Amino acid sequence: MAKFLRDLLDAEEPLFSLAIRQLEKASGQHGTDTKLIGEIIQKTHSSMSELGLDHTDTTGREYYAALMNRIHEDNERVTGLVGGTDSAAVRELIPLIIKAAESVDTPMDCWVLKRSVGKELLKKMPPQKLMQHLGYKSIDSMLKHEDFDELYTALRFSEGPEWLNAYNELFKEITPSDFEKRRIRIIAMDHDKYVGLTEHFVQKKRHNVTHTKEMGTIVVVPMHQERMRGITLKTLPLLFHYINEIRLYSAFFKFKQVNKNFGEIVVETLLADPGNASQMAGQYVHWRVIQRYFGKIDDEPHPEAFQPHVHPEDLHWRR
Incomplete structure (x- = not known):
């Protein structure tokens, strides 16, 4: 078996x-x-x-074709539900998809890095490539005139892995007091400013959504494509996926704030996302697995139980 x-x-x-x-x-x-x-x-x-x-008389090709047809029908239906008229029009649908995601009754609070702290970190290590791309000579001027959440997400597209790894090392000095509770923000990046930077990401990932777990931001990145089949059915579930991802790591960071090496834990999580939150049968278990396990518990009493929609402040702490 x-x-x-x-x-x-x-x-x-x-x-x-x-x-x-x-x-x-x-x-x-x-x-x-x-x-x-x-x-x-x-x-x-x-x-x-x-x-x-008929499962006894269906080939793989027939099953695949039927599934693709169902996806097309579902995408048309969901496009109508969010208020769209053209199921492949990217620029028309992205704002509607974001609005639909924000209107759903789901917890959106998270425990993430204060924006003021994020700005200070960038001042210590200015992103020269991003500044050049946007036409700034001063980091202070860029922070003053640009949307910070948009800027922060753009770092991964502009600076390269070596810069990002070095920047993440700065988090070793942060403390739990540098974090705060706020609402997850979903934004669509400015198309004209950033489409040139995000092209490689879209080609590699085959989708146009990303997030910054430490800032609590979900970003729909711009694409050169003006039309994309299945854009609604592809993007909307990804937004909900990243809402849960941010809350997952929000809870993880909240649990770890009592550790003396809190900053190092944050750095390790941002760089490598190690799956060593716990062990079972001699195997490391990722925090995501733990969250999903407890998320399935409905009626069974359990002293440590929590569900993905419960905010970290509501978790049962054991010291």
Whole structure:
């Protein structure tokens, strides 16, 4: 049975089978992989039936074509729901998609770096390439006249990995008092100012949304493309994904504020995002896995339980 999952995940043996055995021993739950395989098969058959296909007589190409047709229909429907008239018009839809995401009743608070602290960090290490791109000779002048959240996100497009790694090292000196609670902000970057900088990102990632976890900002980056099929169905879920990502790391930083090496933890998270928040069966477990696990607990009482929509201030702290 493990072979089915191994092939789906393209996992390496014998590490994959060994990890399953270790997890079974640690949790006391056996046969979970078999249950998961059954669930995957059942959901696949169910989706085929919903598409009007017979799972006993459907090829992969037929299934793929049916799914693509369903995606087209769903994109048209969601485009109408957000107020759009042309399901491929990028400039028309981006503001509507952002407005729709902001109107949904979902927690948007986060615990992130104060903007004033971010400005001081940039003054210590001015981003020369970005300043040149925007036509500034003074970092103070750029900070005064430009949207700071937009500037901060643009750093990853303008300065290069060496500068970014060196800049992130500055976070070693920050303390929990440099953070604050505020609302996640979703913005669309100025097209004319930044489209030249973001071109490589869009080509590499195949989408146009990014975020800065330490600043609590989600950014829809500009593209040269004026039309894109499926733009609504691609962008809207990504916005919700990054809302959860920011809140995930917001909770992580809040938990870690009691550590003496808080600044080093922030640096390590920004540079490498290590998956060593906890251990199970001798394997490190990423903070994301822990969050998702507790997020599935609805009625079971648990002293450490929290859900992804609970703000870090509401988490049960243990010291």
